[in-house]
Amino acid sequence: MKVKFTLTMDDLDVDGRQIDTVILDWETEMEHEELLAISHNWIASQNFLTQRMTGLNCVGESSLTIEPVDEF
Numbered sequence: 001m002k003v004k005f006t007l008t009m010d011d012l013d014v015d016g017r018q019i020d021t022v023i024l025d026w027e028t029e030m031e032h033e034e035l036l037a038i039s040h041n042w043i044a045s046q047n048f049l050t051q052r053m054t055g056l057n058c059v060g061e062s063s064l065t066i067e068p069v070d071e072f
Helices: 032-044
Strands: 002-014 017-029 056-068
Touching (some): 032 056
16 A cells, blocks of 8 residues: 655754754555554654654654555
């Protein structure tokens, strides 16, 4: 299945630099089970972003939206 991710992060500290807002979006193909695992990890881990992004020390607020992409 093809899905679109939108990651919004506010009040970031990246290598000591303060950033108000960053929005990343991307589309990818993935299996349903993989999508469920990512969703679970996002909800269950308080440090999901800082563990995966080099230089990211702190995020004030963040949200991850996952939407299916219709292919015609």
